[in-house]
Amino acid sequence: MRFYEYEAKDLLRRHGVPLPQSRLAHTAEEAAAAAAELGPVVLKSQVLSGGRMKAGGVKFADTPDEAAAATTEILEIAINGLRPVGVLAEEKRTITQEYFAAVTYDGRAKLPVIIFSDMGGIDIEEVAEQHPEHLSRTHFSAARPFSDYIAKNAVAAVGVTGNDLNALTRIVASLARIFLQYDLTLAEINPIGRLDDGAILALDSHMDMEAEARRTHQALLKELGVDDDDNRQARPPTPFEIAAAQLDAADPRGVAGNLTEFDGNLGLIIGAGGGSLTLFDAVRQAGGHPANYCEIGGNPSVSKAAALTKLICEQPKVEKIAVMMNVVSNTRVDIVARGVIKGCIEAGFDPSEKIAIFRIPGSWEEEGFAILDRYGVDYVDRSVSMHEAAARAVAKMQA
DSSP states (O other), X not given: OBOOHHHXXXXXXXXXXXOOOEEEESSHHHHHHHHHHHSSEEEEEOOSSSOHHHHTOEEEESSXXXXXXXXXXXXXXXXXXXXXXXXXXXXXXXEEXXXXXXXXXXXXXXXXXXXXXXXXXXXXXXXXXXXXXXXXXXXXXXXXXOOHHHHHHHHHTTTOOHHHHHHHHHHHHHHHHHHXXXXXXXXXXXXXXXXXXXXXXXXXXXXXXXXXXXXXXXXXXXXXXXXXXXOOSSSOOOHHHHXXXXXXXXXXXXXXXXXXXXXXXXXXXEXXXXXXXXXXXXXXHTTOOBSEEEEEESOOOHHXXXXXXXXXXXXXXXXXXXXXXXXXXXXXXXXXXXXXXXXHHHTXXXXXXXXEEEEOOBTTHHHHHHXXXXXXXXXXXXXXXXXXXHHHHHHHHHO
């Protein structure tokens, strides 16, 4: 899940990272009041998307009247289909040098990594490609207490020295600790600005949290005003996604949810040890158009599997559903079979027509297949690969 800029800066502030003075405005009047207090301001659209500057979502104002007019314009601009939840009015300062700092996870090294550059304010990919000497990558252990020495090495690696080195070390060290403490997948400040008076401030920030960490950090999210139904996946959740999250949360037995809506016509009930991602990609590679991404596993109850199936089947755009998993030992095939058939019937459909394919090999497999036989549902066993099963489902959609 993503944080808005003003929320990310709240986390930075809690950890002592120096920031410009700012006020969150929801109306032109509030923006004018902020400009009257702060003086000349930068007004930034608060959306869960990049490209704000190009889209006209960042404007400057020297007076309260200018701030009000600019805020009115910004609040009307949808960026990548997203409407702003407000405008962050921030004091305008003169910047003499920009830096970039981010902490993320390196899947190859299986370690967190600090990425630092003395060329901030531009795409870090461009820096890495055209100016690699201006970028450092510093891995560290997530199992040990974080040391400022690690951050200092990351900053010094691109040639920063003196007072800037000390100030940037404190900021980067705080960023790394925030990354670890709140189970983030990305903690980024771009740019960090050195001002004309020598002060160094975090001017913009982007943070993403592991979706699975929401329960761990419920108190923090409540303080930030993040609703339980707000998945923050670069856009507001759809009613379909909210309903899936609610039915998953209502029953602790297994997983039947974690749903993301797409614009296709094939409903997916997929899962098992990374299998959901593999199967979603397999459907698309076969030319299919998924109506959703979804996960099922961990031995959900019949009622939970049925509720998810009914929800997906009831979506007007869903013509058929595919129920597919990798080989599993902790999810009973017969329970899922009972659930999806029950869900289809409750939604008013014939399971043999609505279910394009059923591929869940695992425990209680024979009992599950007997149930599917009874209702005429097309199924395959483990001898048919996940990719082949996905292709069969897509072929039925195209027949």
